Amino acid sequence: MSFCGSSYSLSMLGTLFVVATPIGNLGDISIRALDTLRQVSMIACEDTRRTQQLMNHYQIKNKLIRYDEHSHKRMSPQILESVGAGQSVALVTDAGTPGVSDPGSRLIQEAIKKRISVVPIPGASSLISALSVSGFGSESFVFLGFLPRRTGRAKRMLREALGLGRTTIVFESPFRIMATLATIEDVCSKADVLLAREMTKMYEEFIRGDIQTVRSMMEKKTPKGEFVLIVEPKID
Template sequence: MEPRSQLSGTLFVVATPIGNLGDITFRAVEILKGVDVIAAEGVNRTRGLCQYYGIKTKVRRFNQHNQRRRAQEFLSLLKAGRDVALVTNAGTPGISDPGAFLVSKALEAGISVSVVPGPSAVTAALSVAGIPSERFVFLGFLPAREGPRRRELSRWRTQGLPLVLFEAPHRLKDTLVDIMEIMNDPQVALLRELTKAYEEVRRQKASEILASLGLKGIKGEIVLVVQSEADKDDPLDSKVMEDIKHLMKKEGTPLREVATRLSEQTGLPYRRLYKACLEVRRLEGAEGIE
């Protein structure tokens, strides 16, 4: 990281409304009015916000397709003493959007970075989910393909922590089926169109939400909060146990490597697999090395 320049401008990371345009801070509006340019994930959406609040600042597109080229342009402006505001389509930049790339480059260049906090779909969803969330896991959008999606859910199945994820309406049913099957039909809070006119907040078992969707499905922006179970150390699948025994006894693979390899293959928690390795060694005297 370069020493911070006293002559450079400031990159302001500005949270904007996730739906209701009234959910913006006075400071955010003043910052957006005062900077030299706004780096926006979606130009049209940001221009609509600017028009609503009488913000005349120039808006430039900054997304995953042009982030490398545009980052250099914004860094040049910042180094020349200009101020830049970074916004996303909705909520707080840097969460499931390309904002972190520009922030990282600015920090590496010694440029001042300042946060203007505000709305976030993640914390908004948790606040009305009715699920204890002293700690939680944010997964963003799950993989679109079934296999990777199910592996990701399996990885977090027994962590005992709420899982927060975004989902598109056309994939919601498939995701709920996977959640129901892999996570033993847990409680799920479905938050749709948060802060908007047709806001919906409900919490039911995954199977109950799935049954209520019917043939028409659902529309709008969706956040799911899923209550995963605490690890109860249920017996592992017989094939997994055979794989553990084979790796430890036939190949002499170290215990930690066995647990790591099988965790990557199956999505099961490393800790659970490592405990199984220890148990196999205790019962059968396998030659695994810790």
């Protein structure tokens, strides 16, 4: 396999490609990712309808199969059997890089156990995009993904991470963002926060301030879209 503008080449036989796709703006995808999506035997995706929009935009025709947390047990053996037989499969998530707080991590783990070649095709990541514009320390940070629904467990995780004095990053839905902000203030009342919403999309928004200010600002809004929440504890 060859890629435009590069001498890099890689055999596609028996390979699981972990392909990053845009987090919003369809222009945020690499030439190498597009090449991979065109040439693999099939594409395993969380939502075939969403991935089809990307395929249509770039006029790519390929076989899409659904792979998500509900179909994992049924589809994982089929996908790995195909790769083991010499086919190539691209794994994509709804947005961003697969394997980061999504069901793709389980497929990757099983592929590694079977000694199947797993190759990353780098690209967009909401986690890194938000961190890059946060202005917070990024030499060392903690990523917690989506916090547990139980407040007690969420508090323990946050207390452990923020207690280290490290920048801490979580994903959150619009339905739980207010509760999560309240939990963070309860755990660490002296902290600066960045809320990143709808990054790279039309209604992209960044809300900054100390935890009290951000909570106050959010109380005046109707939360919409997925959030990346970054917290930097203030060290006295």
